[in-house]
Amino acid sequence: MTHLPFIVSAYALGILVPVAFAVSAMVRFRSARRRLAAIDARPRR
Amino acid sequence: MQTSPVLPARGAPARSLHRFANPGRFLRISGRVLPFLSAAALVLTLAGLGAGLFLAPADWQQGDAVRIMYVHVPSAWLASFGYVALAVCSLxxxxxxxxLADLAAAEISPVGAGFTALCLATGSIWGKPMWGAWWVWDARLTSVLVLFFLYLGHVALVRAFDDPQRGYRAGAILALVGVVNLPIIKFSVDWWNTLHQPASIGLTGSPTMHFDMLWPLAVAALGYTLAFMAIVIARTRAAVLERRIHGLLMARAEAVR
Amino acid sequence: MTRKRRRLWIVLGCGLGLGSATALALTAMRDNLVFFVSPSEIAAKAPAMGRDFRLGGLVEAGSLRRSTEQGRPSSRFRVTDGTGEVSVVFTGILPDLFREGQGVVALGGMLPDGSFRASEVLAKHDETYMPPEVAEALKKSGKWNPTTGKPPAAATWNTLEPGKPVGG
Known part of the structure; x- marks a missing residue:
């Protein structure tokens, strides 16, 4: 393939950006759910 | 997570759009849709990029560098589509x-900024070997850079106020003002002479791209679109929970006082 | 409902005002937003000597002369837009896509003899994408000469099977 370094870096970015967003969204949702469960479990005054 | 005892129950079933505004219902429906959406996004994106890399032919003059198109063009489309979604939410x-539109708008703009950055970066990587320059200040490239700054401005503005409602309001106005940039991006290559070439695929006329290159591009674009939607939905779900936590803590603080 | 309707009208009104203001501004700035000027525009209005600008057009078929100047590759070619033409001198490496018939944008200024001294040459490719076999078949069939003209209408080649001769 011609221009291989250019192609590889473009595809690497093209995979990395959506994956980074997806992982961060998943982590954020899980941590929010955990925090919410912890708050909700405590008896309310 | 199924029901939402935390939020006050809404009175009479609201008509029109507010039917979809109930966060509990949003969590329920989106939770069911998201796994399928994510799986489809993953499969289509990998299939499209794989086909672009290994099945699609090289270009007669660009050689294999044309394969950068299968990342660059979908991200460019999504940079614009994402902004349309942001504008609709703002309206x-x-x-x-x-x-829910407030929360969704605040979650769309960082993702839109990410895909616009991807578009600019891959365009640069494509431009250096083909045009001979990483960057030029022509009307197309400049208007996409403006789009990137609009996204960043929205990200910052929405989070700049102590009262989130004011942030949402200011962000929505900025997003709607920025809509004028979308036709400028689209038609920049027709209205002015630019280094960037005009569109190959339009609503009228046959695409000036061979079919063997067109279908991997279509599959990759569909995959990226579904990925964008899945990411925004997942972020909005997290934002709904975070708002609920915030509301709970505030209520508790009030009760203590 | 009336408050919502009023907000909608306010937003629509602002949008209309902003949109027309932008359209007017863009129309007014139309000539300043060009990325390059064409040879016929230079013929109509000679650009100031000693001021750099960008010249854009197609590399005229058969006009390219390559040489070596003090160990560096040097080239001379004519840039045309169909009506006017300007000859260009450039010392340096031309981009990969450079060829006769290709669009180029050159940065530089006019020399006293009316030619253009370029410090940078960018290749501008068009919006057609086709496999080498299809391009070869079109050239063989005599339907397209890339050094002199644009490719034929897209519908005649974008579903051609690579490797098969162009029919009819």
Missing amino acids: LSLVWRHP
């Missing part, structure tokens, strides 16, 4: 005071 928020 829903400003006019109809739709509470």
Whole structure:
């Protein structure tokens, strides 16, 4: 393939950006759910 | 997570758009849709990029460098589509005071900024070997850079106020003002002479791209679109929970006082 | 409902005002937003000597002369837009896509003899994408000469099977 370094870096970015967003969204949702469960479990005054 | 005892139950079933505004219902429906959406996004994106890399032919003059198109063009389309989604949410928020639209708008802009950055970066990587320059200040490239700054401005503005409602309002106005940039991006290559070539695929006329290159591009674009939607939905779900936590803590603080 | 309707009208009104203001501004700035000027525009209005600008057009078929100047590759070619033409001198490496018939944008200024001294040459490719076999078949069939003209209408080649001769 011609221009291989250019192609590889473009595809690497093209995979990395959506994956980074997806992982961060998943982590954020899980941590929010955990925090919410912890708050909700405590008896309310 | 199924029901939402935390939020006050809404009175009479609201008509029109507010039917979809109930966060509990949003969590329920989106939770069911998201796994399928994510799986489809993953499969289509990998299939499209794989086909672009290994099945699609090289270009007669660009050689294999044309394969950068299968990342660059979908991200460019999504940079614009994402902004349309942001503008729609902003309109829903400003006019109809739709509470979920506020949260969705705040979650769309960082993702839109990410895909616009991807478009600019891959364009640069494509431009260096083909045009001979990483960057030029022509009307197309400049207007996409403006789009990137609009996204960043929205990200910052929405989070700049102590009262989130004011942030949402200011962000919505900025997003709607920025809509004028979308036709400028689209038609920049037709209205002015630019280094960037005009569109190959339009609503009228046959695409000036061979079919063997067109179908991997279509598959990759569909995959990226579904990925964008899945990411925004997942982020909005997290934002709904975070708002609920915030509300709970505030209520508790009030009760203690 | 009336408050929502009023907010909607306000947003629509602002949008209309902003949109027309932008359209007017863009129309007014139309000539300043060009990325390059064409040879016929230079013929109509000679650009100031000693001021750099960008010249754009197609590399005229058969006009390219390559040489070596003090160990560096040097080239001379004519840039045309169909009506006017300007000859260009450039010392340096031309981009990969450079060829006769290709669009180029050159940065530089006019020399006293009316030619253009370029410090940078960028290749501008068009919006057609086709496999080498299809391009070869079109050239063989005599339907397209890339050094002199644009490719034929897209519908005649974008579903051609690579490797098969162009029919009819």
